[in-house]
Amino acid sequence: MHPLSPLLNPASIAVLGASPRVDALGHTVIRNLQRVGYAGKIYPIHPSAQEVLGLKAYRSVQEIPGTVDCAVIALSFDKALPALEALRAHGIHNAVLYASGFAETGAEGAALQDKLAQYCSDHSINLCGPNCLGLYSVASRVALYSASLPENLQLGGLALISHSGSACIALSNLNRFGFSHLISLGNGAVTDIGDYLDFVAQDDNSTVAALFVETLRDTDKFAAAALKMRKAGKPIVALKVGRSTSGAAASAAHTGAIATPDTALQAFFRRLCVVLVEDYDELIETCSLSLSNSRIPSGNGVAVLNVSGGELALTCDIAERVGLNIPELSRDTVDALKDILPPFGSPRNPLDATGVAVFDTDMYANCLRALLADPGISLVAISQDCPWTLGRDQAATYGRLAEAVVSASANASKPVVFFNNVSDAIHLDVLEPLRLAAIPALSGMRNALKAISHLIQYHEYVQSEPASFAALRDERWAARLASSDPFTERESKAFLADHGITVTLEHLATNADEAVTAANLLGFPVVLKIDSEDIPHKTEVGGVVLNLENEAEVLSAFANMIERVKVRLPDARINGVLVQQQVSAGVEAILGIATHRPFGPGVVVGSGGVLVELLHDAAFEIAPVTLEQADDMISRTRLDRLVSGYRGALPADRGALAAMLSRLSEIAVAYEHELDAVDLNPVSIQPFGKGAVVLDALIIPKAKAILETKQ
């Protein structure tokens, strides 16, 4: 039995704050339980009433005979903690608390909430809330819900888990899909999204989870639950709010949530196969499609079938905007369509079956069959204009087209998805045949195409092979990092080289003669760099000289550099001068390790050089990343073009860069607890086949203070 089962499916319920007054919260909850036909026992708690809503009332929890699975606390915020104590005394470890007045109201409320959370943690109490609408388990007919129940709610596969009560109201009143659970968890002080997701993963009534997320707290728990969902083949569709600057501020004001950098959030969700949507409409269509589609697209090629030439270009525009691939049709399909279409038809994708389809639905059905037979097509979308406000004649026309869709797709193995071009409810004459044939029917071209794009991407991610990564941890380096002492460039590079990352060849010289010897060994030209753990920014103090072509230049540069640095930073410890191979010009990149709380460490790649900060041209993923993912990251930056041989230059060694990035991500994981950040800037990507080499590097261990806090 899942730990949350007694909360979501209790056999008996105590209602603290039960009241005969119709406007009392405790009254609403009992009425809701009765309305849904709750089959377990309800124990109203009331100081004096003999009964509430026809049920025998008790003066306190203690008076209830026998054990109770769960309690609802329909009391004001100040009575919450005493209530929990009373519940615990009676052995009740599951409760729902609706009251506002906690973290959402400011510091005082936050302190009270912390106290509550601590109490629940100390005594193993599963608490839903505070500041929530509570729980409604539709299949098991349990409504621990403080708002009016959605009157038209159907039983179905969607589990809605939401920080916001309004989102529950908005989504549960739509009549677009059926629900297994409505979970409005408010401040999530004790049980949060990850806990409920973990429940949904093993719940037979739930096939898809929809999330309305204000803030992500325990990312490890969330990730573990998401992994269970993935294994169970249950998609998660998430609307995360507070992603923009102003949205994060509003969310912080509302929930005290800390802003999460959006790139990191996207990376985290992508990694977990969580579909991230941008608004209610996109959530609704994506959930609708995920719930109703039993056939799985085996690739990303989509065909669209319409009866309008004008709308095809619109379909293409929107498909391109949402990243949907509408490929050309195969030669065979084109030939087949030539025979099917009227002479003036044009056999291409998207396909306009022409106005003739309205009269000749067989022709229309044959168009659909031809598209489904194309090996490059993994899903066919049917585009129609069929709002519920259609007149009788036109509804009949579109209804006949819908029936043709049903008949042509009956035995297909590929998914067929129907959508109304405008975001309006579909006319019943059209919807009904689709519903009977279990063909998903979506609303609005943009959101429908976006939902299809999500579906395809979800299955691509889910089906991708589990990756294997190298375990790189070397305890000697771990100990070195744990000392928190700063790294010089030289030591940073030694660290990288020890982990299989190519760095410039170099020697430390403590006098000018050694420098000349080293230069001769490396070959001219060379670079000189001051070597000091006290000087992280060498250029600023004249600690870098490039392009030294001969012995004389090395001699004079060495002497000048030592003198210059000593004048500027008399107290810096100087180990000597690093004599470095000068790598011939390649494409410059930056690579790095960075951590965005609350997520684990990640890697960054971007185009390098002086414009780097200006361009903000970087891709981020949470570590580790495979070679393939690393390559995909490169594709998302301007490096994609730079390494392809921009402006007549030779193509650069993109594979070497991807390998370096993947390896760096393994380092990030190996030293997660000791490493704060890594900055490889620049990395020179040499011509194709010649590799990539780190020209400058900085390893930053975690600060001593942070390391000690964690121990």
Added chain:
Amino acid sequence: MHPLSPLLNPASIAVLGASPRVDALGHTVIRNLQRVGYAGKIYPIHPSAQEVLGLKAYRSVQEIPGTVDCAVIALSFDKALPALEALRAHGIHNAVLYASGFAETGAEGAALQDKLAQYCSDHSINLCGPNCLGLYSVASRVALYSASLPENLQLGGLALISHSGSACIALSNLNRFGFSHLISLGNGAVTDIGDYLDFVAQDDNSTVAALFVETLRDTDKFAAAALKMRKAGKPIVALKVGRSTSGAAASAAHTGAIATPDTALQAFFRRLCVVLVEDYDELIETCSLSLSNSRIPSGNGVAVLNVSGGELALTCDIAERVGLNIPELSRDTVDALKDILPPFGSPRNPLDATGVAVFDTDMYANCLRALLADPGISLVAISQDCPWTLGRDQAATYGRLAEAVVSASANASKPVVFFNNVSDAIHLDVLEPLRLAAIPALSGMRNALKAISHLIQYHEYVQSEPASFAALRDERWAARLASSDPFTERESKAFLADHGITVTLEHLATNADEAVTAANLLGFPVVLKIDSEDIPHKTEVGGVVLNLENEAEVLSAFANMIERVKVRLPDARINGVLVQQQVSAGVEAILGIATHRPFGPGVVVGSGGVLVELLHDAAFEIAPVTLEQADDMISRTRLDRLVSGYRGALPADRGALAAMLSRLSEIAVAYEHELDAVDLNPVSIQPFGKGAVVLDALIIPKAKAILETKQ
């Protein structure tokens, strides 16, 4: 009377192809006319029938007694031209042609269409079509329409002008707003969008035009009509399809349209105050808002009122995405809200009136009043979750909130806009009070906020002062350009200097001594550049040397350059060497004049330097542009940050750059017919107060052949 009045509001109609057969096009058109209660005369033309649908039939147009305003040609494509000849013989100069089989089918059909268009042009015939559904003038009860009439169509202010018949069907069956005209013009062979827009501008029944545009042909006519619309205070909302690469290809296949670069299209529409939307839903909400809102926002500050904390962050996210400004509230408003809200409320924008509002609608109404009173707020948007599928109880709750909105906004001078957070029809209990109070009610948070953003921007553009521009044309320079002979850098700069654009100081030297003299005059360092009309790309042939610090360097560089260039390009005419002031490093920009057909000349600005092509960091506007518009263009590029003093550099002279761009746009207009392109690359933007200077320039006159074609 408008030239298209006899087409859109004819007193008598001949129907060629009239037929007693119910599936005949000519039958549908007469039935449609009868259904809408057409009050004029209908003359069915039929070779043998005595009457059609109860109307006396004629064997030919010639037999009709008296004059006829307009004819519908319900015949196949091959009979179109003979029909037009017969009509013309009877003095009928207005017709609708439905048939397909023209340009949309390929080269043969295009040739036939050209013939048709030529005939109409020669004989002043207003033809609507071919390949269309035709016309429905709702107010005057004329339906020259070949499809089923939308059964629930209401009379209203929206004129829909569409290349696509499907768009007419999709939008006219929605029941979201009333129509003055449905105009499905198909291939637009004779009368196109500009013609109908010109009609709508002076039509009393129309207040807003919605366009579905597949291709823009006569941009001058369109611009003139759009200007009339602007003067009449009638917004134009346009959905242009074929904007993406694949969409343009689909559109080309469908209509033979030439792709229009999307940046140029956007600039063209922005200039004309045409609101450009991306899909049907955005079109619908924007039209709905434009039609129903009589109050005009005086600024861009929007407040949003909700009863949910969770949705506020979502509102902010979406507002930021669609470019809507949701400012902080004034001190006074915050104070007022502190008194109005319950103690745990938070007086900020967006405003959560809290769940208490559901019970205390007076408090809710007072929140709205406080927001309306804020001087920084020009429009208040009301966000609610109220789909038509709501249960009775919840609908009643939201209905009461809607009534509070009505009462609080009754006497306000600022617009109040209501929206349902999901894209679903609004529950009637909520919609009805809003409708009676003429408060616009929109669907879907994203599209509603986008529509509001469009409304605000439209009024900002419309209210902006008409700009005045300098008339720069100098006939001597015009003649020089008209010669089509290539310009050297020196002559290009002389042209620019003559038109008030700052260029580098420079002298032409024909021997080394002259070069030294010039260098001394200019001051070291100097630049040498080969001067030859035959060498547009000087760097490639060693024709540029920078950083010459003294006389000796100038002497040797001069000799070397002449020698080098003569070896590489022995046939090039060499005028000498340009000795140029070397301008100290500033921020580099590129400026240029470019023309994107079918629009007039425009100006481009972007960040310069070697990465320019890679970055694609440029803004485009059609000329001329004001200083303010030029500044706005700079804001849309990375120059925005570069000129602000990136990486510790001093801020650069942004004003000088804007002035140069505006002046360049005046040059573009002045020499529109002679100038092909101008390329100022780079322009050096000096530190604040020191101006901007053109370092290299190329003026490209129109080719002789093109000039001659135009004469």
